[in-house]
Each structure stands twice: as C-alpha cells, then as structure tokens.
Amino acid sequence: MEVYDVTIIGGGPAGLYSSFYSGLRAMNVQIIEAQPYLGGKLNLYSEKIVWDVGGIPPMPAGQFIQHLVNQAKTFQPTIRNGEKVTSLKKRADGNFQLETTKGKTYLTKTILLAMGNGTLDPSPTPFFTNKGEPLKNVQIAVTDFEALKQKRVFISGGGQSAIDWANTLAPIAKEVTLVYRREAFKAHESEIERVTSGLVKCKLQADLVDKKLSADGKIIEAITIRNKETAEEEMILVDEVIVCHGFNQKNELFEQNDVGLEVFNEYYVETTPQTKTAIPGIFALGDAASYSGKVHLIAGTFHDAINAVNAAKLYIDPKADAIGTVSTYADKLKPKVAKIWEQYTTE
Template identity: 40%
Template sequence: MKTEQRDIYDITIIGGGPAGMYAAFYSGMRAMRTKLIDAKQELGGFMRTYPEKLVWDVGGVDPIRCERLIDALERQAKTFDPTIVLGQEIAHLERHEDVFVLTSKTGECHYTRTILLCAGRGMTQVQKLDVEGANRYELTNLHYVITDLSRFKDKRVLISGGGDSAVDWANEIVKLAKEVIVAHRRDEFTAHELPVAQMRASAKVMTPYMIDCLHGAGDSIGSVALRHFKTGAIKQVEVDEVVVSHGFDRDFGDVLNWGLDREDYGVSVDARMRTSIPGIFGAGDFITYGSKVRLIAGAFNDAVLAVNSAKLYLEPTASDMAGVSSHHAAFFEKNKAILQG
C-alpha cells in the first residue's frame, strides 16, 4: 500500500468527548501531528445529552453549565490546530507495517502511526419509557433530554429514574419547580451519596415505584399512575412535566470487533493506557482498569497518560511527559499575547 507521508498522522483520536478533546490539546503539547475523528457532527460526546446540567467536579473550575464546559474544552482542543473530522464513524482497522489504516463507514481512509480510543459511551440511544402511548407526549411534556430548565418553573414535575442523571436533574429542577417527585423502582439509588441526600431533603421521593400509565388530555400528560414495584398498589399523581432518565443503550459499532481485550465495562488497558494491541491506547469511559475513575477529571488524566504512552511508543527516547505549561516553549508567544491583551 502506498501512502504519502503528509497523510500519515502521529496520533488519531477516535471520539470527541472530554477525553478526546483534552488528548487533542495535550498531544499538541507533545508536538504530535494529531487528527480527531467523531461520528457525530459536533464535539462533546455524551456531555451533549445534558447541556443545562451544572458540573461541579472539574478541578479549579467553578460550577459551570455543561454546554459552556464543552465550548471551553473545544477551544482548548484546537490550541495546536489538530485536524478535526466530524460525521465519520470508523468501522475497519488494518495495519500495514508501522501504519494503521482506519476506514470509515462512508469509505474515507485515515492513516496514523498510533490510535487513541476515546469512544466514551459510544453511539448512545436513550432508553424510552415502555408504556403504551408514551410517544404521543414526546413533543410536549414528556422529556428524555433537558435543554431548557426554565420550562419547569412553578411546575409539578415527576422524574423517573435512580441514577446520577435522574438525581442531578431533581436537584436542579427543585430550585425552580413548584414540586418535584422522584419515582424509582428500587429503594436504593445508584447515584453518588451527597446528591442523593440533597435530593431526599428537597424533593418527594417515592420508592419502589415505577410509571404504570400516563393520563392526558390531548397531547399533554396531566397525571401519572405509579405502581408499587412489590405490592402492585397504584398511586395517582398530578403532573405538569415528566422527565424519564432510565439510561442509554450503547453501541460501539465495529471497534469491538478489532480483537481488543475487554471486560464487562470497557476495553482493558494497563496502567499506561495501553490496550492489548501495540500502538493502540485508550482513555475515558471507553476503557477500564483497576483504579479507573469515571469522572470528567479522570478522563483528563487518562488522556495525558495515553498520549504520553503513544509518544514513547513512537519515540522511546522522548521525555516521559510534556513540560508544564508555565515553562513550555509552545506557550511563550501565546502567554505574551494574553498578558499584553
């Protein structure tokens, strides 16, 4: 196979969520020729499903709306002008000597010396409410994704779900709503302890209950029948808005057919983010290892370790990590421009 040198990248990042965007920035700090590919038409990954949510746990950053955090990460990712390709889902992998060939479902080929998998939660599809007639309310007051919190002001809101998203939305909406009811089919919530405690203190929690039936006039839900998961008893609650947060189905496409070692929750990597295939690395929610932290902050750390490993794979005598930004030559002129501005 003949490929021109200018078409071969040092590292190609698959996935444009927080891990992928930070890896694009950090690989620039390591002077690597970088390409980032995402199957969607915009960067942000799974964070795009909750643009209005407040994010508290990124180090050194005040509580910030997720959409603003995405914008900041995207600007940072473009610092060193990586090539960014959107709307291409990578399907096929080949290796020709020291070059990987990645082929998208639309036929485009990408040539790279290393690969960094940051596929996050894959191509996600929301788990919809399995109740007869639920789809008729999706354009009015049945919500799977929240893009505008203001619509819940002074409303009676029912939230169905027990994970982090359901609990986080309850804690956000309760600040605006007239009443928030959280229904979960189990007694215990799988979300983090502190948000759960905050929710229990401010919202009405009904467990173990699940949505049995929606009642409405026209195209809007007016009340919901909740069924006790153990006894079958029904309770009727009046509502203005219903939020369903039952999680997402994940689809990683053909990447999982490449022969990568994996476990129940992600592709396996070692402490240096190396997969079972030499030259392929991983970061973010797509991977798993013993001390894995599934936070945005953890994705950043994964990205740094993975890029450093990719750099050493290409150049075994390179330094173990990039120089800190305050002493990094790449920032000298940028710092001057900022300070003078």
C-alpha cells in the same frame, strides 16, 4: 497520504484534552467524532452544573464544553465532525488504517479510543411511542429550565443525572416527583441529602404501571406508580417528564476491526492503568476504558489522557521522554501565553 501521529476517536472530554496534550508533545493529531458537534455526553446536560473538575468553578456543562474545545484547538489539530470510524486494520508498514462513514481512509501511527461507551441511543421506556420516539412532553435531557417553571415535573430514575435534575428544578418547578424502582438512590451523598430534604417528592421501590395520554395520544397527562412493598398504587398528574434510564451503548468498531480489539463487560476496553490495550499502538481512555482503580469522573479522564498521550509518544519514539510536562515556559506555548497575559493586563 498523510500519516497522523495520533488519531483520537471521540470528541468528548477525554478526546479533547488528549488533543491538547498530544500537540504539546509535538505530535500531529486528528479527532474523529461521530456527532456533528464536540463535547460528547456533556451535550446531553448542557444546562447542568459541572462540579468535579479541579481549579474550575462550578459552571453549566455547555460552558465547560467550550473551554475544552478552545483548549483542544491550541495546536491546530484536524477535527472531523459527523464522521464515524467503521473499520480498523493494521497495515504491513506498521500504520493503522481507518475507514469512515464518509468513505474516507486515514492512516495513523497510534489510536486513542476516547469514544466513551459508543453511540448513545436512549433506552426504550414506557414514555416512548411505538416508533421509539419520546412523547411530546418527555425529555431525555433538560435544555431549557425556564420552560419548566411552575410545571409539575415527573423524573424517572435514581442515578446521578436524575438526582441532579431534581435538585436543580425543585426551586423553580411547581412540583418535582422523583420515582425510582430500587431501595436507594445512586449518587453523591451530598446530592442525595439535598434531594431527600423535602423539596422533592421521592418515591422509592416504585414501578411505573400505567400512563394517561391526552386525546391525541401525544402528551402524558398522568402516570400511575405501584409501591413494590405495599402494592399501593398512586396516580400522579404531570406536565413534563424527564427520563433518566440510561442508554443503549453501541459500538460497531468492536465488531468491525481486524486487529483483535475486543469489548469487555459489554462496552469497555480492558486496559492497563497506563491506558494500554492488548493491541500495541492502541490506547483507551475515559469512559471507554476499564482498569483497576479507574475513576469514572471528568477529572479522572484528564489523568487517562495524559497517560495515553505519553504512551503513544513512546510507542512512536522509544527515546522520547516518558512524561511530558506543561510549562508556560515551553517554546510552543510562549506566543499563546503572551496573548493570555495581554488579555488579563488590559482588562
């Protein structure tokens, strides 16, 4: 059975960039992703603009995913979609053994935990049916902006996602109402300034107290909110509802491993700033990791990936260079660089 140098659990930004960097450091890699697609949580916001990555102009998350995937495939890693790791143990020969939902067994020298906060399921809300399914005009993520043109849009939530949707939809929707139960929004300051500038109707310290459904019980026609300070109630007519209440983070791997991997603060893995966990050979990065100075941005994820791959390389070969470098003069990149230059010179 093949033994991989690196197994990356998770195919979001952290895992995808780790794949590229592992290949650059001449390690054979596999990515195991529970979803049938790559890109992680970015797929929930495929139409939202990604702003915070150095050197990349603002672009829709869906387009950004494709750039990440193309880069990740540079050194032909093995990619396994729709397959979830269910158990993990350390063998007597020093390798880790993984079991998956497809009944497969894989061996690997190191593991990079890049699964974010685990499997993401929407948190139950008043906008869901008794079976836990969203009502017909309720969305967790917007995938078609055009469908919301001239619609009365109700957004519940006050974090970065809620603010982003409100700012994006304000110019095209008939009306955007943003309702949050706390005293202040939690997002980048510049985005909060935009959302409170007048185009969006902002309702802070408001609780959702009732909803009016259509005759068939499948569509929300109106939502009643109550101000926490004044107890005043207001009924808001709606066409579409966007719910930004976060997700239930689930990661069974913490419950089904024999190596001592533990969850910290509900769904993080506690690491050093170099992504090392308490188990030698296992590294955690991206949203899965927690350490002093951690930056929970995509840009910070790339930094984690570099540290994790370099640490994995040293774990496998203590005599290797501690830090890998990316140079267009590297032998492994020369053929690819030549093709890129050919593309630009022929345009």
